[in-house]
Amino acid sequence: MAVVIAVEGVTKRFRVRSNRPRTLRESASQWLSGRLGDIDTVTALEDVSFTVERGESLGIVGHNGAGKSTLLRLLCGVGLPTMGRINRSGHVSGLLELGGAFHLDLSGRDNVVTAGVLSGLTEREARARVGAVAAFAELDDVIDHPVRTYSSGMYLRLAFSVALQFEPEILVIDEVLAVGDSRFQEKCLEHVRRLRAAGSTLVVASHIPEQIKSLCDEVLVLEDGRVAARDEPERALEHYFELMNARTARRAKAIGGQATTSEPSEGTRSGTQEVTVDAVRVTAGDGRERAVRGGEAVTIELDYRFAQPLPDFGLSLGVYSAAHVKCWEVMLPSAVARFGPLGDHGTIRCTMPGLPLLPGRYYVNVGVYPPDCDFVYDYHWQMHPLTVVSVTEGVAGVSGVVALEPAWSLTAAAQAGRRTGDG
Amino acid sequence: MTGALALHRAEVVRHLVRRDFRLRYHDSTLGLAWSLLLPLTQLAVLVFLFQRVVPLGIDGYPAFVFSALLPWTWFSACLAGAGTLFLGNRDLVRRPDFDPFVIVVVSTLSNLLGYLVGVPILLAVCAAYGAALTPALLALPGLLLIEGALILGLSLVVATLNVFYRDVQHIVGVALTLLFYLTPVFYRGAEAGERAQILFTLSPIAVLVQAHRAIVFRGELPGAGALAVASLTSLLVCGFGYALYRRQRHDIVDAI
Numbered sequence: 001m002a003v004v005i006a007v008e009g010v011t012k013r014f015r016v017r018s019n020r021p022r023t024l025r026e027s028a029s030q031w032l033s034g035r036l037g038d039i040d041t042v043t044a045l046e047d048v049s050f051t052v053e054r055g056e057s058l059g060i061v062g063h064n065g066a067g068k069s070t071l072l073r074l075l076c077g078v079g080l081p082t083m084g085r086i087n088r089s090g091h092v093s094g095l096l097e098l099g100g101a102f103h104l105d106l107s108g109r110d111n112v113v114t115a116g117v118l119s120g121l122t123e124r125e126a127r128a129r130v131g132a133v134a135a136f137a138e139l140d141d142v143i144d145h146p147v148r149t150y151s152s153g154m155y156l157r158l159a160f161s162v163a164l165q166f167e168p169e170i171l172v173i174d175e176v177l178a179v180g181d182s183r184f185q186e187k188c189l190e191h192v193r194r195l196r197a198a199g200s201t202l203v204v205a206s207h208i209p210e211q212i213k214s215l216c217d218e219v220l221v222l223e224d225g226r227v228a229a230r231d232e233p234e235r236a237l238e239h240y241f242e243l244m245n246a247r248t249a250r251r252a253k254a255i256g257g258q259a260t261t262s263e264p265s266e267g268t269r270s271g272t273q274e275v276t277v278d279a280v281r282v283t284a285g286d287g288r289e290r291a292v293r294g295g296e297a298v299t300i301e302l303d304y305r306f307a308q309p310l311p312d313f314g315l316s317l318g319v320y321s322a323a324h325v326k327c328w329e330v331m332l333p334s335a336v337a338r339f340g341p342l343g344d345h346g347t348i349r350c351t352m353p354g355l356p357l358l359p360g361r362y363y364v365n366v367g368v369y370p371p372d373c374d375f376v377y378d379y380h381w382q383m384h385p386l387t388v389v390s391v392t393e394g395v396a397g398v399s400g401v402v403a404l405e406p407a408w409s410l411t412a413a414a415q416a417g418r419r420t421g422d423g
Numbered sequence: 424m425t426g427a428l429a430l431h432r433a434e435v436v437r438h439l440v441r442r443d444f445r446l447r448y449h450d451s452t453l454g455l456a457w458s459l460l461l462p463l464t465q466l467a468v469l470v471f472l473f474q475r476v477v478p479l480g481i482d483g484y485p486a487f488v489f490s491a492l493l494p495w496t497w498f499s500a501c502l503a504g505a506g507t508l509f510l511g512n513r514d515l516v517r518r519p520d521f522d523p524f525v526i527v528v529v530s531t532l533s534n535l536l537g538y539l540v541g542v543p544i545l546l547a548v549c550a551a552y553g554a555a556l557t558p559a560l561l562a563l564p565g566l567l568l569i570e571g572a573l574i575l576g577l578s579l580v581v582a583t584l585n586v587f588y589r590d591v592q593h594i595v596g597v598a599l600t601l602l603f604y605l606t607p608v609f610y611r612g613a614e615a616g617e618r619a620q621i622l623f624t625l626s627p628i629a630v631l632v633q634a635h636r637a638i639v640f641r642g643e644l645p646g647a648g649a650l651a652v653a654s655l656t657s658l659l660v661c662g663f664g665y666a667l668y669r670r671q672r673h674d675i676v677d678a679i
Contacts, residue, residue, distance in 0.1 A: 076519035091520075101514055114438065117434060117435055123441075
């Protein structure tokens with residue numbers, strides 16, 4: 001396999017002058033007085049080395065500030081490493097930070113053409129592709145309006161379309177899959193998979209473990225600018241979560257909290273407790289806390305409380321089987337974005353019109369996180385049972401977690417022996 | 424392979440020049456005519472001032488002024504906009520594998536188009552005041568090349584420094600206003616006396632606009648000595664600007 005990206009001992013430092021001269025006058029007076037400002041360097045990446053082979057798909061996970069974005073920018077050739085080298089062969093298309101991908105005063109069409117020309121097409125070829133890009137972005141009717149007038153969702157769709165439609169040999173995506181509506185997200189993921197199948201190389205940073213698992217062959221874990229691990233996704237993510245727990249413990253200690261991992265009567269609870277989930281209630285269709293019947297409506301209520309004045313939190317809510325099989329889980333990166341102002345405590349309600357689970361014992365697992373998911377405020381693991389009972393007694397021979405309602409039929413073929421018998 | 428690459432470079436520049444035009448003149452009915460309107464109104468005011476109010480007694484004064492004003496406008500329009508070249512094109516600067524140097528080339532070329540649109544008008548004005556078209560005009564492309572190098576070098580310096588020090592664009596604005604009066608655009612350089620001649624010889628833009636006037640208005644080849652100095656200075660400025668830009672290139676990307 002040919003190596004398309006080779007990163008060798010890359011270190012990136014940014015100069016952050018604490019009293020950086022903003023004007024010539026300040027600069028001159030600092031220079032004259034012989035002290036050139038206190039130059040603080042921030043090390044974003046430290047001695048990072050890895051290779052990516054053609055057609056491979058590498059995921060990058062790491063806490064906020066671990067250096068993911070810096071690394072992806074360098075991979076795209078935006079900026080130079082302070083030390084080390086990056087060798088790359090092949091045309092790269094990058095979806096880096098969302099801002100600044102387009103010129104706001106130009107129409108969507110003009111921006112698409114510019115992107116096309118810069119990725120190696122002639123202007124004529126690029127113009128011919130605008131239709132396909134606009135269609136993919138679902139922006140056909142506004143493609144001639146200035147990008148300034150687009151909503152952030154439209155902007156994002158266009159950015160994605162552009163990055164995906166000009167057949168990059170190497171596609172670098174930073175985090176942005178987390179934004180946008182889920183239907184468009186799925187469409188993009190589908191397209192990314194197609195590009196992969198066609199031999200494109202993919203490097204993607206994401207906070208969402210499911211995305212990483214579904215897209216990547218291998219995952220690189222970054223911790224404080226260094227490579228902490230490179231492994232197949234399952235094990236790499238495990239490592240990442242261990243680092244996240246360690247960070248949670250360190251933080252809880254730093255803010256003077258008590259023991260972070262407690263042992264409730266059932267399951268485990270962990271987190272810094274800056275935001276707490278005080279109670280979780282699982283109620284059936286009639287509003288009572290009792291065992292639910294398969295297919296019945298269920299409401300999950302959770303009471304949250306801000307122990308510290310914080311602006312927002314991310315929320316995860318999942319249903320797991322007693323054997324730790326994840327049946328379903330949802331992650332909301334921002335409760336404020338989803339629900340509006342949160343107050344200092346409140347109740348979040350999640351109603352499911354029908355629970356298509358087979359009879360058995362399940363658990364509702366909830367977690368609250370800072371919006372960047374760097375550590376955990378409060379996580380309840382297998383603490384809140386949800387018992388599903390059967391409506392119809394004794395459906396024999398069924399196992400698993402999902403209640404499917406199969407309809408059976410049979411189309412029998414004529415017996416082979418009889419037909420060929422007379423030949 | 425390198426041929427295809429060069430061809431694509433040209434395509435990128437061509438596209439970006441067109442994009443620059445669209446950005447500048449979108450939603451305006453007059454479009455490209457705007458790039459002529461400034462020098463033409465300037466011409467009208469100067470003619471009014473120095474033919475009527477304070478007569479300078481120069482024959483064919485409108486042609487005299489315009490033949491120097493047009494190359495000056497190319498120069499000053501480029502530099503006035505140079506400060507925001509990198510800051511205002513964030514989408515290009517941060518594109519993978521894009522060399523922001525191209526933006527400066529594009530700005531120089533796109534303003535050159537404004538100049539080229541003015542050339543027929545200039546020739547008409549000159550003809551109206553009795554100037555003849557002579558073979559000296561063949562030297563014009565060479566002159567433009569030298570001026571282009573000067574503009575490119577200075578624009579690179581301004582665009583690069585302005586990323587780190589926002590004062591630069593304001594300084595450039597003031598400097599351009601002053602330089603306009605210190606450049607023999609609307610007066611004869613020779614009338615300033617012996618001492619000032621050094622200024623007009625050392626300032627490459629002064630040499631270039633006077634050479635432009637010599638070719639178009641008087642129909643003669645400009646003096647080789649001053650032009651040689653101006654060419655050398657322009658090339659040095661260009662080299663310096665490029666070296667400065669190269670050194671700062673990656674810091675520019677980080678800072679934007």
